Amino acid sequence: xxxxxxxxxxxxxxxxxxxxxxxxxxxxxxxxxxxxxxxxxxxxxxxxxxxxxxxxxxxxxxxxxxxxxxxxxxxxxxxxxxxxxxxxxxxxxxxxxxxxxxxxxxx
Numbered sequence: 265x266x267x268x269x270x271x272x273x274x275x276x277x278x279x280x281x282x283x284x285x286x287x288x289x290x291x292x293x294x295x296x297x298x299x300x301x302x303x304x305x306x307x308x309x310x311x312x313x314x315x316x317x318x319x320x321x322x323x324x325x326x327x328x329x330x331x332x333x334x335x336x337x338x339x340x341x342x343x344x345x346x347x348x349x350x351x352x353x354x355x356x357x358x359x360x361x362x363x364x365x366x367x368x369x370x371x
Contacts, residue, residue: 270289271334273292273298275297282349315340
């Protein structure tokens with residue numbers, strides 16, 4: 265099972281965080297500079313932490329050198345990815361969060 269998302273990247277930001285939607289894509293601010301693949305590495309690490317997947321299960325399928333990227337997640341259901349993304353935007357109190365923590369597990 266695989267899931268994919270489109271991203272619009274703003275590299276060199278103050279913090280790494282999801283910043284909502286940009287059309288069909290998710291906006292992601294990345295603290296790392298877009299130099300020597302550092303922003304791409306930070307993107308993979310951010311989504312690994314957000315989804316609970318190992319970094320090797322996430323790859324940039326398109327846009328390696330572009331600010332528009334498509335990420336592919338191996339072993340993740342698209343609905344589980346949607347849930348992780350929504351939790352990346354809002355915490356339980358409805359405030360923005362940039363923790364990248366996976367959503368709480370259901371009992």
